[in-house]
Amino acid sequence: MTDRTAVVVGGNRIPFARAHTAYRRATNVDMLTAAIDGLAARYGLAGHRVGEVVGGAVLKHSRDFNLTREAVLGSSLDAHTPACDVQQACATGLEATIYIANKIRLGQIDDGIAGGADSVSDAPMAVSDGLRRALITANAAKTLPARLKALSAIRPADLVPDPPGITEPRTGLSMGEHQALTTTRWGITRQAQDELALASHLNLARAWADGFFDDLVTPYLGVTKDQGVRADSTLEKLGALKPVFGRGEGATMTAGNSTGFFDGASVAYLADADYATEHHLPALARVVDVEVAASDYTLGGEDLLLAPTYAIARLLARQGLSWQDFDYYEIHEAFAATVLSTLQALGDETYCRERLGLDSALGEIDRSKLNVNGSSLAAGHPFAATGGRIVPTLAKLLHQRGTVDGRPARGLVSICAAGGQGAVAILEAC
Amino acid sequence: MSERVVLESAPDMVRMLSGSMVRGAVRKVSGRHPQVLPDRVVELSMAEDAGRLATYARVCGFAVRDLVPATWIHVQAFPLQLALLSAPDSPFSLAGIVHVTNSMSLLRPVSVGERLRLTSSYGPPREHRRGVLVDMIGEAYVGDELVWRGVSAYLVRGGSLPGMLPEQQPDGVVLPSDVEVAADAVWRLPAGLGRQYAAVSGDFNPIHLNPLAARAFGFPRTIIHGMWTHARVLAALEPRLPDTYRMDVRFTKPILLPSSVRFGAERTGDTWTSVVRPRSGEKSHLVASVLPL
Known part of the structure; x- marks a missing residue:
């Protein structure tokens, strides 16, 4: 049982679309179903009972408590395929991958699908607490007068709907506001952020032009390519944008170097290595190890979006690897400044000693190995769909690379998430 | 010509x-x-x-x-x-x-x-x-x-x-007016469903919209478009169907709005046979068969 290996067979996603555009009429279930169906078509899974399908959404309707199972039932997979939902904000897709990889390695399943979907266009809108309580009380009331009394408690202000929260409940700050604090703390410049954003667009545009995504993406509702990518982006254009987060000197974060709102869905297909061989499935990369961490951003003076640094430090120690031992780094671009402050923190002696408990800084990495085929700034970031975008992308990159210095090519995925959390995984080429 | x-x-x-x-x-x-x-x-x-x-x-x-x-x-x-x-x-x-x-x-x-x-x-x-x-x-x-x-x-x-x-x-369509298929799933059709389907299909036949018009044509209440029921059955089966198929339907009795009906489907070989029945009652509203092409 312990010698089982979980490999990434491949993946599928729908192109990511700007919110309120092409997918505005599609639900999370629709999009996740489309992603699964495309995967099933690619790997001949129609009518096949997959070990388990795991997925989730960040902006989730209460009626979608079984989002993933509903998507399975609407897909061409065998209806005997079980499913469950997970949610870890922007790390949902990677946490789902971890769940599937672990079950495969434990011998509980032979294959599994991990992913997620998110729609800003079809976001849930809740009624206010006042209206909700009045309705619940009225519903529970046994007599008409009691019902009317409950309803009479409704005030005009209660009729204002309650949109999904965009701030951290314990700090009252939005994610951008949190990152702005981190950006200032680490002295990340506007220029550095814009350069990273530009690289993301140019890399993603080149990858699309090269056909890299041909076997990773299935068109949906007339969209054939990620809508966010701007092949014609320049530092001048990015430099002309007004800051949207931060104040004064620290106001460096713009709509160009922060992710916008997108709709989309993605899935990764994983299997036991032997199972993949027996079933003539490709094995792109194996899941080496994973680590999830959290930061004390509420009272501990830590950064909301730097939780992945804790995960990276622990993971490297456990694997006996150095921060430089990777051929590809996939660091989710929630904001350009998130990636830059993550890299800076890992290269900072004080941070690594005091926060991460290391003997010394992890050092610098070769930036040419970072997000080589673009990341969230260009592709867009439908929250729960980002993990399922990155994992197959990295697995394919590693597989194409093959070996480096006689060892399998090695890559690292790092995704920060709301709530001060971060999920990290190491993959190695098969 | x-x-x-x-x-x-x-x-x-x-x-x-x-x-x-x-x-x-x-x-x-x-x-x-x-x-x-x-x-x-x-x-x-x-x-x-x-x-x-x-x-x-x-x-x-x-x-x-x-x-x-x-x-x-x-x-x-x-x-x-x-x-x-x-x-x-x-x-x-x-x-x-x-x-x-x-x-x-x-x-x-x-x-x-x-x-x-x-x-x-x-x-x-x-x-x-x-x-x-x-x-x-x-x-x-x-x-x-x-x-x-x-x-x-x-x-x-x-x-x-x-x-x-x-x-x-x-x-031609050879479906009988009823089939021996268990129908256990319940569909609840709201009163306004005829208007919803009319708006999206463009079929504004008043028997689907207005109770008085429906009565003029001999129905006690509005009825849902047969093509809605047809589509609803296809929607239920779609995940199991290949990309190409033939679907035959016999409309056997109109469905009054609002109402609850029962749906069931069975596969024999490659062919799906399905039926829509009243919530309480046996006489079918619709029978359908779908076979892959």
């Missing part, structure tokens, strides 16, 4: 519907009406409306996919049927004709972005114990490729037309 009428845009269905009903009333008084089916093909090229398809999917229970369900193409072709049926030289009016069977084949997957060329024409009339069956043949092409074909059979009560063929034709 058939007369070919190429429409520039989708005809106004409400106007056709009301015009035909008025004409029917006039003819009832005058007792005069044409005696033959016009030999005519109506044609319309159109781009599909992804937004409308999404609403259609929501109303009928389909997932919003890149590929369209067969019934959606029927909805696109329906205005052409109406154009034929409501023409001044049509031997009958829309009031009082009953949609009895439908058969449609999706011959290759059609995606929402494709431009369709739709045609509609009459098939040869067929005998029926209660009148005459009139087949409306619809075809959808992408370029010159036939991608969808549908035959809708309407019963004209008490009617008769020259050149009628026997009711049963090779390749």
Whole structure:
């Protein structure tokens, strides 16, 4: 049982679309179903009972408590395929991958699908607490007068709907506001952020032009390519944008170097290595190890979006690897400044000693190995769909690379998430 | 050689519907009406409306996919049927004709972005114990490729037309009026469903919208469009179907709104047989069969 290996067979996603555009009429279930169906078509899974399908959404309707199972039932997979939902904000897709990889390695399943979907266009809108309580009380009331009394408690202000929260409940700050604090703390410049954003667009545009995504993406509702990518982006254009987060000197974060709102869905297909061989499935990369961490951003003076640094430090120690031992780094671009402050923190002696408990800084990495085929700034970031975008992308990159210095090519995925959390995984080429 | 009428845009269905009903009333008084089916093909090229398809999917229970369900193409072709049926030289009016069977084949997957060329024409009339069956043949092409074909059979009560063929034709719908299939799933049809489906399909026949109009045509309340029920059954089966299939439907009893009905389906070999029944009661509302092509 312990010698089982979980490999990434491949993946599928729908192109990511700007919110309120092409997918505005599609639900999370629709999009996740489309992603699964495309995967099933690619790997001949129609009518096949997959070990388990795991997925989730960040902006989730209460009626979608079984989002993933509903998507399975609407897909061409065998209806005997079980499913469950997970949610870890922007790390949902990677946490789902971890769940599937672990079950495969434990011998509980032979294959599994991990992913997620998110729609800003079809976001849930809740009624206010006042209206909700009045309705619940009225519903529970046994007599008409009691019902009317409950309803009479409704005030005009209660009729204002309650949109999904965009701030951290314990700090009252939005994610951008949190990152702005981190950006200032680490002295990340506007220029550095814009350069990273530009690289993301140019890399993603080149990858699309090269056909890299041909076997990773299935068109949906007339969209054939990620809508966010701007092949014609320049530092001048990015430099002309007004800051949207931060104040004064620290106001460096713009709509160009922060992710916008997108709709989309993605899935990764994983299997036991032997199972993949027996079933003539490709094995792109194996899941080496994973680590999830959290930061004390509420009272501990830590950064909301730097939780992945804790995960990276622990993971490297456990694997006996150095921060430089990777051929590809996939660091989710929630904001350009998130990636830059993550890299800076890992290269900072004080941070690594005091926060991460290391003997010394992890050092610098070769930036040419970072997000080589673009990341969230260009592709867009439908929250729960980002993990399922990155994992197959990295697995394919590693597989194409093959070996480096006689060892399998090695890559690292790092995704920060709301709530001060971060999920990290190491993959190695098969 | 058939007369070919190429429409520039989708005809106004409400106007056709009301015009035909008025004409029917006039003819009832005058007792005069044409005696033959016009030999005519109506044609319309159109781009599909992804937004409308999404609403259609929501109303009928389909997932919003890149590929369209067969019934959606029927909805696109329906205005052409109406154009034929409501023409001044049509031997009958829309009031009082009953949609009895439908058969449609999706011959290759059609995606929402494709431009369709739709045609509609009459098939040869067929005998029926209660009148005459009139087949409306619809075809959808992408370029010159036939991608969808549908035959809708309407019963004209008490009617008769020259050149009628026997009711049963090779390749026709052979479904019985009921099948032995357990129906346990419950669908709850709200009172406003007829209006919702009318808005997205363009079929504003008043029997689906207004209780008084429904009563004028002999129904105690409004009834849901048979094509909604047809689509709902397809939506339930769609995840199990390949990309190409033929679906036959027999509409056996209208469904009053609001109501709850039961649905069930069984697979024998490759063929799905399904039925919709009243919540309490056995006589079917609709029976259907779907087989892969």
